[in-house]
Amino acid sequence: MPADTDALFTPFTINKLELPNRIVMAPMTRNFSPDNIPGDNVASYYRRRAEGGTGLIITEGTYINHPSAGAYENVPFFYGDQALAGWKKVVDEVHWAGAKIAPQLWHTGIMRGVGGEGATLEPYPNVPAFGPSGLLMPGKEIGHAMSLDEINQVVGAYVQAAVDAQALGFDCIELHGAHGYLIDQFFWEGTNQRHDAYGGSIAKRAQFAVDIITGIRAKVGPDYPIIFRFSQWKLMNYQARLVNNSEELEQFLKPLSDAGVDVFHCSTRRFWQPEFEGSDLNLAGWTQKITGKPCITVGSISLEEDFLDENARGISEHSEPASIGNLATLLKRGDFDLVAVGRSLISNPDWPKLVRAGRESELLAYDQSDLTRLD
Ligand SMILES: Cc1cc2nc3c(=O)[nH]c(=O)nc-3n(C[C@H](O)[C@H](O)[C@H](O)COP(=O)(O)O)c2cc1C
Incomplete structure (x- = not known):
């Protein structure tokens, strides 16, 4: 018997933005934008997920306008006339197909200094990797510790990107504050050893994000939704934790929530795992309970x-397909409001339609070879 998934298909409103259902496409870097320009193939790729019934698409990470932002090949810029014209097409096609869309605004921070397959410093080969303290990991310095001027410049670049997103017709924006990239490097004490207003307590480590959120809010008005993505885990350390209990989570989230975040996107690798001992709430469940703001869950x-x-x-x-299991139960219980699907939407552009029709058993497995095509 197919799972009862009706709860996934009820509308949801963020401020004044009406989403047709609870299904979100998770942001996924695809590296299909030569010269950092998103082309027609990128627009068609997102349109297909919109046609497949996804309610809200969050695009792949897209670089803000600072020479230190990038680290990987063929990632689209979110600045410059050509890239913005490419994004406008993406927005128009997704809207035509009935979905809403947010760009994920990204600065890779110290990850620019890591190198390896798919990495590039182009088009700014002489610009170093930026971080709060130049650290990749505790004790491992590989880049440049940002000055206060540089912090202000990068904050300004985030704000400009949000303003451009709104002007292009994007319905909301997502800030990538997760996975060990720049904003998260400020959050984590393992990579933030500053002694100024941006380092020290968890609230001070959140100040960089607060500046970005406040700066954006002042320009986009009270209703334009700001989604904030965060995670405990880092790409350079899957076991890293920003917080160890709900009290610490509250200290971390409060300044972000007060600054004007509308939706928290709580990045976990397995949505069903409890975050802290003594409760079965996952990270999104806790975040929703603490902040009272809508939350997106994600992970497998x-x-x-x-x-x-x-x-x-x-x-x-x-990965073989698995039953959606208790996802709809947790959604109905009110643990979170929205659910983001990643790899399964790459392999199954019509994931929502299949699930809604009770045809879950027809979902295809995810395979790495799916990443070699943008279809
Ligand atoms: C190919 C690929 C690229 C990704 N790129 C991003 C990214 O640009 N930004 C981001 O926040 N997360 C990124 N992620 C993480 C996903 O958004 C998502 O959290 C993760 O895949 C877990 O969801 P899933 O188990 O449904 O795939 C990426 C994941 C994959 C598989």
Whole structure:
């Protein structure tokens, strides 16, 4: 018997933004934008997910306008006439198909200094990797500790990107504050050893994000939704934790919530795992309880394997489909409001339509080879 998934298909409103259902496409870097320009193939790729019934699309990470922002090849810019014209097409096609869309605004921070396959410093080869303290990991300095001027410049670049997103017709924006990239490097004490207004207590480590959120809010008005993505885990350390209990989580979230975040996107690798001992709430459940704001959950929805392979230290090669299980139950219970689907939407552009029709058993497995095509 197919799972009862009706709860996934009820509308939801964020401020004045009406979403047709609870299904969100998780942001996924695809590296299909030569010269950092999103082309027609990128627009068609997102349109297909909108046609497949996704309510809200969050785009792949897209670089804000600072020479230090990038680290990887063929990632689209969110600045410059050509890239913005490419994004406008993406917005128009997704809207035509009936979905809403947010760009994920990204600065890779110290990850720019890591190198490896798919990495590039182009088009600014002489610009170093930026971080709050130049650290990749505790004790491992590989980049440049940002000055206060540089912090202000990068904050300004985030704000400009949000203003441009609104002008292009994006319905909301997402700030990438997760996974060990720049904003998260400020959050984590392992990479933030500053002694000024941006380092020290968890609230001070959140100040960089607060500046960005406040700056954006002042320009986009009270209703334009700001989604904030955060995670405990980091790409350079899957076991890292920003907070160890709900009290610490509250100290971390309060300044962000007060600054004007509308939706928290709580990035976990397995949505069903409780975050802290003594309760079955996951990270999104706790975040919603603490802030009272809508939350998105994510992680291995309809897949057996987590997206990161602990041994290979990269994206898992293959995952068989799995039952959606208790996702709809947790949604109905009110633990979170929205659910983001990642790899399964790459392999199944019509994931929402299939699930709604009770045809979950027809969902295809995710395979790494799916990443070689943008279809
Ligand atoms: C190919 C790929 C690229 C990703 N790129 C991003 C990204 O640009 N920004 C981000 O926040 N997360 C990124 N992620 C993480 C996903 O948004 C999502 O959290 C993760 O895949 C877990 O969801 P899933 O198990 O449904 O795939 C990426 C994941 C994959 C598989």
